[in-house]
Amino acid sequence: MKGKKYYLAAFSAFFIWGFFSLALKPLSGYPSVTILFYRVFFSVFLMSFINIIFRRKVLLTNWNYFKILAPERKKSVFFLTLGGSCILASNWFIFIYVVNHVSVKAGSLAYLICPILTTVLAFFILKEKLSSWQWLAVSISAFSCILLSLHDFHDIFYSLVVAASYALYLVSQRKNHELDKFLVLNIQLLFIAAILLPFYPNYSGAIPTAGLFYICLSCIVVFFTIIPLFLNLYALKGINSSSVGILMYINPIINFSLAIFHFNEKVTLLQIGSYFLILISIIIFNKKLIFLDKTKIASPKIADSK
Template structure:
């Protein structure tokens, strides 16, 4: 009975890890709505809007949790405070870099370059988690990663520019996940609002000295609010929440859902030209996801009767 409860509890975190990249997969649609605006403007207003929404929510409904984390931080040793502060600042810098490079790639490189980034990201995350966090991999998981690596090599056999942008985007988010796994003991939503606040320290001065006019069109601001809430706060919190119980490697591999959706949108909704080999490569990646999570799938959906 205890194992059954543990499986159900872990299933909740696994679902959160799945839902985050699933939501992100559709983000390119909203980003394309405002492609005529500079990438940095989209990023700056995304961060500021997300920060305002999140602070409003926390101050209205989660003040007790914020105060508890504040006292917890105060009780840390000097070394502990420096460590936690360093992790938060580094996480903020990495997510800031990830967002900017992703938006620029979607609007000025190609949707497929952004999709390739989130194909590369799980491999970098798995390697970093294995060497830095000593996360163990089963034989099936190692096979799945090798299959995924082969597929990524097929997809990377194209534009060098696409590949370089993809690696930059991927490295930023992979190490962001690693840091979230290391940074424990504090409420994930409170950590997120602090990270966004640090990002805002870089953004707000830029807004004052921005050479572009502040957008006034309703489509821009409605899209920014959508990106800030649905495609920023919710999936980031879900991924951070998942890392409470799910390994960085598993969370990283589930990121493959993002490019699978992005690839489908690129080929159908955006009508980008896609070579037949890419359909094969993405199909192989889908198989790799199933193989990697085969044990979790068995435990969640094929539990023995009476347990």
């Protein structure tokens, strides 16, 4: 089926992110802003090193392509890239705070709400069409999230902010398809680093000295930042925002399982039932892919490296 690789990329990204709390929770003794500083700065250093040393031809090709774009399209690429940076930075900070200072389940709930918001935003902003079966899946997901919010409404505020920020990022980057995805991500992280740098001296606190901090940070940078973000942006080349949004449910299902079996957080039958409904909604939404439908998936033409 044409487009399978894009679905696989999206699935892989959210599967990896499902285990994010394993690397993040050991750092709960550090301020959220400190983790954010080091996550961004280390990510920028590593990505810039890879691009400059190993991808110079890609940089030159994309720069030449950008120069011949129409002025209006240049402005669009510029604002979508830098605007996405601000949204992504906000999402990271809030998510780190929620997981370490509210609960793992609250972070999980955020990414249960996010696919619904992504689907709705894509429908109204990008005019993406959904089948009746996909709308049914969205309705089941929405009902499940309502059930979860009835159990613990305190967490819903944090979850909504995290969800809305990442939904906006996904929808905005669906239109940002002119340049190489790894390069776009590098530029976005550079911009985030430039925003954060003036605040570092006053808000970073003492430089961490524990080896565990840098081990966990390395995992966060490589396995929970660069790899899944690149896979996510790559997936948006070939499948729409709604499909990527629904596949996002893989993340909270894994996260919820970790909250129960690894972090020993208390759960109820209502929560278990709600997550089961969400699993059903994923199957319904992606039934064409799961049951090997031959429908072709059209993907936009993109200037990207092969």
